[in-house]
Amino acid sequence: MGRSGGKKEHQIIPKNFGKLKTNTYLCTNFRGQMKIKEIVSALERFAPLPLQDGFDNAGLQIGLTEAEATGALLCLDVTEAVVDEAVALGYNLIVSHHPLIFKGFKSITGKDYVERCIMKAIQNNIVIYSAHTNLDNAQGGVNYKIAEKIGLKNVQVLDPKIQGEVVAGAGVVGELTESETETDFLKRIKRLFEVGCLKHNRLHGRLIRKVALCGGSGAFLLPNAVEEGADVFITGEVKYHDYFYYDNRILVAEIGHYESEQYTKEIFYSIIRERFPELDVQMTRVNTNPIKYL
Numbered sequence: 562m563g564r565s566g567g568k569k570e571h572q573i574i575p576k577n578f579g580k581l582k583t584n585t586y587l588c589t590n591f592r593g594q595m596k597i598k599e600i601v602s603a604l605e606r607f608a609p610l611p612l613q614d615g616f617d618n619a620g621l622q623i624g625l626t627e628a629e630a631t632g633a634l635l636c637l638d639v640t641e642a643v644v645d646e647a648v649a650l651g652y653n654l655i656v657s658h659h660p661l662i663f664k665g666f667k668s669i670t671g672k673d674y675v676e677r678c679i680m681k682a683i684q685n686n687i688v689i690y691s692a693h694t695n696l697d698n699a700q701g702g703v704n705y706k707i708a709e710k711i712g713l714k715n716v717q718v719l720d721p722k723i724q725g726e727v728v729a730g731a732g733v734v735g736e737l738t739e740s741e742t743e744t745d746f747l748k749r750i751k752r753l754f755e756v757g758c759l760k761h762n763r764l765h766g767r768l769i770r771k772v773a774l775c776g777g778s779g780a781f782l783l784p785n786a787v788e789e790g791a792d793v794f795i796t797g798e799v800k801y802h803d804y805f806y807y808d809n810r811i812l813v814a815e816i817g818h819y820e821s822e823q824y825t826k827e828i829f830y831s832i833i834r835e836r837f838p839e840l841d842v843q844m845t846r847v848n849t850n851p852i853k854y855l
């Protein structure tokens with residue numbers, strides 16, 4: 562665990578020494594090993610950092626990516642228990658959806674869980690990398706995974722933004738292969754996402770066929786869902802007054818932030834498994850949901 566630093570000279574190789582870099586790459590692969598930065602590149606090819614929203618802090622959070630990867634632990638949130646898990650497994654890379662760091666620090670003394678995670682990660686030579694709104698907005702990202710779990714077809718971006726030749730953006734909308742009653746649909750969603758308490762607005766006896774959704778705090782897309790003619794909008798968090806406003810406009814299902822995004826780990830898993838089949842990779846066994854239900 563925690564094989565630190567890699568070889569320092571690699572960090573100062575100028576870009577034009579491409580041949581030397583290629584040789585290094587072949588050499589590390591020959592030993593069945595790879596540097597953390599190669600894994601980061603694979604994640605960023607899937608979810609490019611420029612796709613992230615303005616408020617976000619996705620990308621490398623902590624550590625030196627020149628180190629050889631000893632294993633990757635995948636999670637939604639970085640908590641102390643998750644860092645402990647990585648230490649116990651001997652893995653030196655944690656890939657999370659939610660960034661650990663959002664603000665500047667004047668001191669790091671361990672006074673809250675973020676500072677304690679930072680200290681613990683650095684002490685154990687663990688790299689922390691986060692793919693957040695760039696993964697929300699990416700093709701095949703967080704919302705596509707939710708749509709896949711629900712079994713939606715013809716899945717499209719709900720609020721598309723063209724990035725080069727790629728259609729990216731927030732939320733998705735798709736269709737069920739067979740209509741379901743509101744109650745059957747909501748019960749299925751509750752089971753599927755293991756929701757402790759599924760909140761919804763008044764039922765109107767609609768049949769559910771067209772489903773719009775956005776993992777996490779996605780209520781800002783409610784107008785788009787209505788405009789698309791969706792029968793239901795599923796997200797993690799909805800404000801009280803939205804329930805009034807959308808009362809007879811669309812069925813709103815609030816399933817919890819963690820619950821809605823929990824399968825994001827599977828996206829990381831497939832990207833890393835496919836590119837680095839020999840690397841130890843595991844989804845965290847820690848349920849990091851900070852919200853409990855009575």
Ligand SMILES: [Zn+2]
Pocket residue numbers: 659776777778818822
């Ligand atoms: Zn989230």
